[in-house]
Amino acid sequence: MLSTIQPPRYLSRFPLRGRTKSRPFQSLSSAQPVTKTSFAADQSQILSIRDSLLNRHLSAVELAHSYLDRLKQTEPHINCFLHVSDPDKVLKQAQDIDDKIERNEEVGPLAGVLVAIKDNICTADMPSTGGSYILEGYRPPFDATAVKRLKDLGAIVVGKTNLDEFGMGSTTEASAFKVTANPWDLSRVPGGSSGGSAASVSARQCVVSLGSDTGGSVRQPASFCGVVGLKPTYGRVSRFGLMAYASSLDVIGCFGSSVADTGILLHAISGHDSLDATSSKRVKCSFNLKLAEVPDFTSQFTSASSLKSRPLEGLRVGLIRETVDAGVDSGVKSAIEGAATHLEQLGCVLKEVSLPSFSLGLPAYYILASSESSSNLSRYDGVRYGNQASSDELNALYEESRAKGFGSEVKMRILMGTYALSAGYYDAYYKRAQQVSFLLQ
């Protein structure tokens, strides 16, 4: 939508060509209703997959094969994944879905959808390292709530994507294991920290993916990779199973190749979770801010062809002055202004607003995030799980396990956070940052 010029793709965008192309949208059997009416399936891969499966135009196994083949072909160039699921297991799950469809049984709304999961989100059946050497080979005994919800809805986990160690970074170069390339230009970074998740969707190695966002880790790589990234409101999605970086800011986010896919994915994973005390109990809001009885983002979907010429007529949008002020890069500035113009064309009324505390956000973020991370990463001590340095002595065991296990970016943030929380500095740093945080809320 934005007027940014995207680089030419190094890799072709459509792995499913010849299989799903030009499948007309068809009404479905009454036994398996799909909750949409006028929305064209070709704007959502998830809906398109569902249509194809239910109409027997495509089997889940075929679909899985096509993605796995593409993954196999592209992965050596991009390095999105720290762990790829066993193809046999993926195909077995796909076969189960096909069998269910064959028997006319109910399948979940995400049946056959291949999702990639950022490696700092726990998955029971595969390694979850958070991109850190200290957790190399660690396999959690449980699924994160978000992952569990996706699986319950029929999604198939295709692998664990690369990230900056524990989400600390914005290039995916801070991973302990590999560097992920941008699918549009292999010489560039995909952004981060959810670079692997963004790149894998961009390269069509999976349909959608989960990432995590603490300070832009979903939004920025989505932008870098030309996919849709969504950072939900804090508390909307359960954090249970997300390796904590900064607990009060961490959010599990969604990547998709369309707004529709991202919305469907968010709908699937959001909602209160009894395992996360900070997850919101409020009913989900629809995007027009009316409390929805049926919390379904997809109900708001409209086919592009049925839109009026000015579909956003009546919507008032604030343009934050501080984001286009002096000091902002001219490229960024022009992109924001381009977007503003575009919104006006769609019928919005733009109004410039000022947020005086805007500039405080970043320093406050760094204090809060590093403080919380210094605490959250304390559990990686080599005692109960993960890599353990061999040592004769307890303090040396801690020191060496952590010295060898953490990368330099993580160590720096732990040091910063420890400093900010130390007696005598707490009031000057953490407390003030927290005040800013309350102010911004």
Added chain:
Amino acid sequence: MASTLFRTIQIHPFLLYPTALFSRRNGVLYCTMKSSQTQTATQEKQQPPKVKVPQHALKKTVDKITKDYEAIIGIETHVQLSTLTKAFCSCPYNYGSQPNTSICPICMGLPGALPVLNSKVIEFAVKLGLALNCKLSLNSKFDRKQYFYPDLPKGYQISQFDIPIATGGYVDLDLPLEFGGGHRKFGITRVHMEEDAGKLLHSGNGDYSQEITSLTSIYIYCFDLLLIDTVGYLLQVDLNRAGVPLLEIVSEPDIRTGIEAAEYAAELQRVVRYLGISNGNMQEGSLRCDVNVSIRPVGQSEFGTKVNSLLKLDLWFNTSCRFKYHHSQGTDRRMHFSITFIEQSKSMELVEFSVSDTDNLIPYLQALLHGQGQSDQIVQETRLWEEGAQKTVTMRKKEGLSDYRYFPEPDLPEVILTQEYVDSISNSLPELPEVKRRRYEKMGLSMQDVLFLANDMNVAEYFDATLSSGADIKLAANWIMGDIAAYMKNEKLSINDIKLTPQELAELIASIKSGTISGKIGKEIADPVEIGKMIDKVISENPKQLEQYRGGKTKLQGFFSGQFRFDFAGLRPLMVTPPARKVMVVADPAPHSAAALQYALSHALLEQDELILLHVENTSSWKNTLTTFLKRPTIASAANAMTPNNSSGPDWGSTDVNFLDQMKYASEIAQPKIPVRIEKIDPDGKDKATVILSKSKDLGIDLIIIGQKRSLSSAILG
């Protein structure tokens, strides 16, 4: 550090005793606690100065110190809450279960796991806060307290820092009379919620190898165990206790003596038991006390640097004694309590030192008193109560204030209490010990009685129930503190185990009071006829109970036993010039009967008496237990003469032996002058107790002795 360790062992050889666990713990701490070089140097310098002080001079010095200095004691108490599940996950906690069998990703601190607060913890905290007269914070929060230790899985403990749930309360207590008595009120600084840590298992010898094997096999998540091989020891973590909810109660430094400290802890134990929020068992670690002691010159208002001593205040008496020695007898060898002094002369600069035994104490005190402040020898330390040696030992030296880097726990929302919630809990609180004591006091009971009755919640409940059944206050108190307490003590029972119900006790007291049964029955014992009358009386006065008992209400056994025990209570001491009596022992081939006979022979029978062995026939069911009687060691003293080579004795080997003959024979050997008669009686379908009583009446029996057995015999004598 090596020298430190060496020194410790040299001075405290008990470190090697009793288990490797303990010595290991010290070892680990010595090895692992980061200690600066200067501290080591301090340690080395802390050798007793080579000053020979004459004995009488020491005594004088100590007297002066105890007169001029006072102890300032504050206590931090951790109470483990008896919630069904842990504080932040759904794991149950049962003390003593196999290591790592009650754990989950949350209490193991696995990546991605989040805490969710158990609402019972809040409820219990509010209860305790109210019970300790605290002000509750309607808006409080949790914080993280951060430090590294293998028993702390997350690297931080979820606790409450600057806004505890309850603050500014007090606890009232009454000191035991044997320690001078008196009422005390100690301030409570705060009560806050937190989670417990796991336990370290130390293995140096075979003692723990079994636990380690089971640990390995039971460990459900297949993670690497902590294996630290230092000097041949194995250190492992049991996380069962990790995440168990605790309430920490911090007292004001109002406590001045060991007795007060012990009573403060005892009162907290009572309060948590009355509230039902913890079992308060110290042996299980459900109640733990950290005692902070410093000593200052009398009249000074600043406190010295504290010595934190983890004391297992298990045996109140021991503790009290220890504190007492500490306070009054600085030289007592059993008193190895560390003491911190502050010296006033250096204005605001606090000078303190600690000594770990009395050899060091005296010269240091002298040094202090003579103004030669040896500030370089002053160490703040944490000391551990050592059960085996009954004293404290150095656990770790502190370099100063630890920085726990507290900050608000972002994974948990704020704790918000509504006034209605607090009120509803406030209205549901039980009567607390202090209120109970004041109520008992108002009833006119002496402080001795008040403390006895109110100190144990179950005794207090029993007493209250007896009163509510209409019993006289003083008589009920006397009965409970006298006969019932003695019975409980002898039988090692709690008051909940005895069969006499409070209602029955109340009836008994009522009948004594109304004169139907005289409390001074001993005086009438001189007339043998009275005995029979008395038994008749007990039975006939209580036809309802007898009927109920016959109807199978076994609880009434306790009623009758109570009646008879009482009736016979005054008997023996009055037998100064007794007439010839008929003493009946109910005989059957069971050990308790043998014991009864032995008792009769050794205690009850006098020369002119006649012994009647009464057997209620029901032989078929008893035949098999015959050998038990023969083997019973308690008969041995009576049967000493019955050596196997005594050919004149009955045939012991036969299974068809008449045990009555054996008993008769044993009696004749033990008390040759006493005639022994055997009586058999056929119950004829009647209740055994009734048969015995009617028979004794027929025979004009003066004294019945029946062996203790939980079942039938207790129906008569208890």
